[in-house]
Amino acid sequence: MRFAIIVGLLLVPAAAQAQEQKGGGGLFGTGLFDGGLFGGSAPEKPGAYVSPSASDLVPAPKDVGAPPLRPLRSYNPIALPKRSGSPIAPKIDLPGLPAYAPQPTPPKDMMRSQATLTLSAKLTDDGPVVSNGLVWRLFAAVPSIDGRPSLIASSENSVADFNVPTGSYILHVAFGRAGLVQRIDFTGVRTRETVVLNAGGLRLNALVKGGKRAIASKLSFDIYSDAKDGGDRKLIASDVPPDKVVRLNAGTYHVVSSYGSVNASVRADIRVEAGKITDATLQQHAALLTLKLVREHGGEAIADTAWSISTASGDVVKESVGAFPSMVLAEGDYLIVAKNHDKVYQRQFSVHSGENTDVEVTTADIAADQDGSDASTD
Template sequence: MTASAGGKFNRLLASIALGCALLLSPIAAAEDSVLPLPKPDVNSIDEDSDKDTLESVLDGPPRPALTPTITPYAPSNLPDAGPFNQFGDEGALYLVAKLTEEGEPLSRGVAWRVYSEPKEGDGKLEMVASAAGGDAEFRLDPGSYLVHTAYGHAGTTSRITVKKGVDSRTIILSAGGLRLDAELADHLPIESGTVLFDIYETEFDTRGERKIVASNVRPGEIVRLNADTYHVVSRYGSVNAVVRADMRVEPGKLTEAIIYHNAAMITLKLVKEEGGEALANTSWSVLTPGGDAVVEATGAFPSFVLASGEYHVVARNNSTNYSRVFNVETGLDREVEVIASKGIGELSDSSLAQ
């Protein structure tokens, strides 16, 4: 290669090098303007954060029949905290509730209440936050809190420690439902009167009484309860048509039961003759065959639901007593007449039929 040719070749190489430098320099400048993402602080990672013991305040004496379960939960819509703590000195606590571990999160009907730990020697609980519906989000200062989760009459209270940053938990209620209905014996429908149910715990307290859980429950109403065995009292009317039964509520299930009554609606009348008009200003006493009082009333047409069996009724009008014996048959709603005739003493159903 001649010297002239060699010079041209060197100048060509120099031009190419200069062009490459001009092309690459903007990219290099752009890279220098991008701030590097911060690396996570490995010292701030708590490997046991999900293993913290979240004990129930009910674990102490007296010990509850059920222990609440709290497990980690990560909702899909958790906000991305990014490289900076957007909550400042607060912690974000996300809570959901389930009936069972395998069940779906409850989307409605859940009531959340958050209480601060009672101060030493004080013993008072101060509610610092509450929510209702399905899942809940609370922004709380780091510390220990008591969280009460209620779903109808089912509920549990747990102690949760809140730290800076985001935490999420699932509370397992271990609860189910109870739906009650009532019929007369032989599957006859109840067409008159009112049936109400009271639900009690099965255990007796020191006074020999059961603690009531739910009262005046109507037929067909679903009652949400902790999984357990309950004592159910079915009241047909307000006198003595009462049936009792123990029932078990299973977690995540609806327990349905029908309670059968032996009773009827009875209307009392004091008349001068059979089929006559009822006399006003009459006082009534219904007694057992042994003379124990069952119910008392005043009026021309008192009506009661009475359990099947034999009764003695006394009617008092114008300072005179009239009485008779009658029977109540299951499902046979009827009027019972007492005849206010001189010389008539105690009458029974059979004697009036003669």
């Protein structure tokens, strides 16, 4: 539209100039407008021209009968036509896959340089390297949030190789009941270090009078730490059988030897030397007794018998039920009481160290009733 208007404006001055050269009265001076179709005379110059806008040329919807435009309020799906005879895709049998597969995360110290920290142990400075029985544990120097040490690595080899980053660590090495705690500052360069445990071994046993060895199945030992006050002692090892080597740090220990489970026990303070096995033999003063209730000496034991053993001062040290109760008693004098079918029998007996024997209580050893009268014999 703008292009047509511009072309018209350019043609009007040219036409007017041509008319003037012919002597006419301009474009509208003669012809149709000069007393022609509209009558009257035409103006000397043309008036202003206004171009119509595009909106003026488009008829209003009400004039052509079209409904007004309304915005969509819902989006309903459009049903697509179904193809008949379409091929069916073949079924693919795939293996079962987990619903979620976590991605492996790189370790925090992946970017830090790692080298080998090699550790070995000796019992003494000039001793050989320990070949077995070691347990190595490497902890972080800084404890965790809950205050517990964080275990970094462990090993049970005689020579431990730890691939760890540069940093400070707390080393704990155990050798039986012996142990060592030491701080290690690792520079990140391959390092070999030997620690000195300063430990040895303790082997225990016991004898009775006459140099005879105590019965091994009845013998056990408890090992305590050394202390001036017995209440401050700490139990290090309990129920240690005889002839077993217990690995301990060098130092003095308090040993309790129990022979049987009644009253036969002895105590001793023993020193353990580093790099050596210390053999300690304690002297027990006790004997093994087997009790029987018989009608006559050498007779058959009577079943369903209850036993009570008291010291000379009246303290009960052992109670048992059976035809052949067996027990280890410390050396001394005892009162043996047997009860069978509401009848009570008793006998005094002396225990001598190392003299294991059978003790017979006969039905003739009747005990007096509480009112002082004797009960009838079987």
